[in-house]
Amino acid sequence: MAARVCILITALVYLFFGIAGLFPSLVYLPPPQLQYYHMNMAGPWGYLFTWLPVNRVHDVLYIVIGAFALPAAGMRSTAIIYARGLFFLMVTLTGIGFLPLGLSRLGGLIPLFDWNVMVHSVTAILMYYYGFIYPLDWGGKEPPEEMVKIRA
16 A cells, blocks of 8 residues: 555656646746856756756656556556666666766756756655565565554
């Protein structure tokens, strides 16, 4: 149950950020030193809610992540598989975000620097827990009802 809830919350958060990034009034222009100094991005980009760098490709990526997470949250097995896949994607995006010399922009395609590194790394940690560790807590089964009542 917990893996399904985590995936559902992940879906809602990523859909929220993806859809909010499509509204120009919520995306603020980057500071002037970043606008023109070695920041060749494909298309317009800015900071969503003044802290998360986004562009259209980034918004579409977040919407796709959220859209695939919604049906995956329906069953426990699909939620665990989705968590494992999203873990590997987020680790990759986090690693790319740490690359120097402008490689964290993937050639100007998507901004993976700044707070994106933190968002992707927190998502990777959560997906690692619910994809790999949580299924092993009870031998791959849901805990008995008595234990759920005691833990709650």
